[in-house]
Amino acid sequence: MEKAKKRNISISGSGTAAGGEYDQVKVNGSAHINSDIECEIFKCNGSAHIEGNIKTATAKVNGSSHVEGNMEAREMIINGSTDIDGNLTSSEVKIQGSSTIKGDLKGKEINVRGTASITGNVSSDEIDVKGQVIIGGDCEAESFLARGHFKINGLLNAGNIDIELLRLCEAKEIGGENISVKRNLDFSGFKKILKFFMGQEKDQLTAEVIEGDHVSLEYTHAKVVRGNTIEIGPGCVIDRIEYKQSLELDENAKIGTQEKI
Amino acid sequence: MEKLISKKDLLEAANISYGQLYRWKRKNLIPENWFIRKSTFTGQETFFPKEEILQRIEKIKNLKDDLSLDELADMFSPSPTITSLSADELVKRNIVSSTAIEMYNTHHGNTATFSFDQLLTLYLLDTLLQTGEMNRSEGMELLHFLQQHANEITGQESELIFIRKMGVSFFILTPEPAKLLVESQTKIIAHYKLNKYIEELKLKLS
Numbered sequence: 001m002e003k004a005k006k007r008n009i010s011i012s013g014s015g016t017a018a019g020g021e022y023d024q025v026k027v028n029g030s031a032h033i034n035s036d037i038e039c040e041i042f043k044c045n046g047s048a049h050i051e052g053n054i055k056t057a058t059a060k061v062n063g064s065s066h067v068e069g070n071m072e073a074r075e076m077i078i079n080g081s082t083d084i085d086g087n088l089t090s091s092e093v094k095i096q097g098s099s100t101i102k103g104d105l106k107g108k109e110i111n112v113r114g115t116a117s118i119t120g121n122v123s124s125d126e127i128d129v130k131g132q133v134i135i136g137g138d139c140e141a142e143s144f145l146a147r148g149h150f151k152i153n154g155l156l157n158a159g160n161i162d163i164e165l166l167r168l169c170e171a172k173e174i175g176g177e178n179i180s181v182k183r184n185l186d187f188s189g190f191k192k193i194l195k196f197f198m199g200q201e202k203d204q205l206t207a208e209v210i211e212g213d214h215v216s217l218e219y220t221h222a223k224v225v226r227g228n229t230i231e232i233g234p235g236c237v238i239d240r241i242e243y244k245q246s247l248e249l250d251e252n253a254k255i256g257t258q259e260k261i
Numbered sequence: 262m263e264k265l266i267s268k269k270d271l272l273e274a275a276n277i278s279y280g281q282l283y284r285w286k287r288k289n290l291i292p293e294n295w296f297i298r299k300s301t302f303t304g305q306e307t308f309f310p311k312e313e314i315l316q317r318i319e320k321i322k323n324l325k326d327d328l329s330l331d332e333l334a335d336m337f338s339p340s341p342t343i344t345s346l347s348a349d350e351l352v353k354r355n356i357v358s359s360t361a362i363e364m365y366n367t368h369h370g371n372t373a374t375f376s377f378d379q380l381l382t383l384y385l386l387d388t389l390l391q392t393g394e395m396n397r398s399e400g401m402e403l404l405h406f407l408q409q410h411a412n413e414i415t416g417q418e419s420e421l422i423f424i425r426k427m428g429v430s431f432f433i434l435t436p437e438p439a440k441l442l443v444e445s446q447t448k449i450i451a452h453y454k455l456n457k458y459i460e461e462l463k464l465k466l467s
Contacts, residue, residue, distance in 0.1 A: 123287075140287045157283050173305075177280030209305055211268075213280040223305070226269075228278060242269070261269070 006040075019052055027063075036069065044080075053086070061097075070103065078114075087120070095131075104137070121154070139171075147184065161212075165203040165219055172208055179212040179227075181205050183219050183235070204235075265297065266311040275318045288330045290321055290337055292418075320460075336463045337456075345374045346466070351383070356465050361387035364397065368404040377462075382407045384462050385421065385453065394450045395423065399430050406432045423451040 006023040011031040019035030027044040036052035042059040053069035059076040070086035077094045087103035094111045104120035112129045121137035129146040138154035147164045152171040161179045163169065183203050205220045215227040219235035226242045232253045239256040241247060249255060272278065285291050297308045317337070324333060348366075352359050357380075365383055366372060375383060386403055389395040395403070403423075413419060418437040423430065426447040433441075437456070443449060 142287075157287050159280070159284060159287075175279060175283040175286075177278075177284065211279045211283070213278045226279065261273075 025056075042073075059090075110141075127158075144176075163205065165205055167203060169205045170207070171205075174207050174210045175212060177213045179210060179215045179217075181217045181220050182233075264311040265308040266314065268307045268309070271309055271314060271318075275315060275322075277318065277322075285318075285321060285330075289334045290330065291317060292337075336460060345376050346380065347374050348372070351375065351380075354465075356380075356462075357383050357387040358391070361390060361400075364400055365404060368401055369408070378411060380466075381455075381459060381462060382411075385455075385458060388453075388458070389423065389451060392451070395430075402430075403432055406434070410434055419455050421451070421453045421455060422449065423453075424449050 006021055008024040008026070009017050009022055010024075010026045010028070011017065012028040014030045016032045016034065017025075019033055019037045022037065022039040024041045025037065025039045025043070026041075027046050027048045029046045031044075031046070031048045033048065033050045033052075036054070037050060038055045040057045042054065042056040044061045044063050044065045046063045048061075048063070048065040050065070050067045050069070053071070054067055055072040057074045059071075059073040060079070061077070061082050062079045064081045065083075067082070067084045067086070071084050071088045071090070073088075073090040075092045076088075076090045078097050078099050080097045082097075082099040084099070084101045084103070087106070088101050089106045091108040092111075093105070093107045093109070094113070095116045096113045098115040099117070101116070101118045101120070105116075105118045105122045105124075107124040108126070110122070110124045110127045112127075112131050112133055115132045117134040119136040121139070122135050123140040125142045127139070127141045127144045129148055129150060131148050133146075133148075133150045133152075135150070135152045135154070139152050139156045139158075141158040143160045143162075144156065144158035145162050146169070147166060149167045150169050150171070155173040155175060156171040157174075158176045159178070161174065161176050161181075163181045164184045165181065166184050203219055205217075207220070207222045209224050209226075210217070210220070210222050211226045213228045215225060215229070216231040216233070217225070217236055217238075218233035221237045223239045224242070225232075225238050225240070228244045229246045230241060230243045231248045232238065232241070232250055232255065234250045234252040236250070236253040236255075238253070241255060241258040242261050243258070244261055247258060247260070266274070268282070272282065282291075286293075286296070291314070295309050295314060297310075298305055299308055300306075321333060324336075328336070346356075348362050351357050351362065361383055364386065365379075372379065382404065385407070386400055389403065390397075390400055413434060420435055420437050420439045422433040422435065422439065422441060424433070424443060424447055425431070426444075430450075433439075437454060439452075441449070441452070
């Protein structure tokens, strides 16, 4: 049987469409889609409201969109704002604007240049944050790179964790192979302006437990740090350190107890 | 109460590093509910069910050279892998006995190929028969019981318990972990973690 060619929808102005299978869905004004939708390309330049789930190969949101169900996309770019009430599954996600996901976020490459807030868990091969991320659950990745503000209420678990501090960062627990936390030394104009508006908040990472094979920390407040090789830099306040092979301490670090195991 | 082992002692006993443990957790080789958090005088510590985690780590260490971590995760996950095998092949490869297949066929009618769920039923039946603790009519009851509750078995971590009191036998299927208290004359003949059998079966099939 020959497959019927899928049709396009294009809404310019304000309109309502039924769900279903389409090739391209383009919204230039404001659109309301009544049920689940499946398409190849989803592009929204105005505002879109989808009452069901959406499944698409590529999604680009330049305006604002609200999905009441789950969203599945192979590739997704958010330049405006997107709210998803369910889960987002996408191999490549780029968030340049802001987005709120009430469920879980699953991907292969997650790139945040704006603000993202996820109520559930995040898992991905790579996570790169140069903005702000708030995660309600756990965060798992092979590589986690952050140059900005993040708050993780659960466990941050990644093979390589590379954090350059900017303002307050927080995670309940951190675990992985290589963990490196450094203060951002770039005092360029942008950061000065940011500091001016945000107030003189200190760059600092707070965590209860940090465990890894190779741990190197600066300006970190933690209750327990455990690892094979540990380097503690300036500005650290740590209640207890347990290490296997080596421990290097900066003279400006405040350490409670330390023990070689 | 199950014996617990702290994370520190586990790393020592199994000779692995924090990185490995976290990686395996990420790859779902170690289930989330094995991580038991407790406060101690040194702050929060994580504990694990001792027997299970040590066995699991031993298996991972033995198999990780032959299988990728994703394949391992498939093996440990309670959800079935898609396979089907014919009755002849099952006997030939010594996965289950022909008696078990015969009983299965009497109950369900002749079956040429077995899906994973059916294989699991067959495997449980066979294991219980082989122990010599269950007779054939009880085996038929087990088949009936597992057929009725097929949906509850797959994709979940459940336990099968077989008890007998004064010659009357019962089967119980419950979500893991079951703490079962029985009166003194009652005998718990079998207490199976289905997960373990799913793993064993997947190993035999692969």
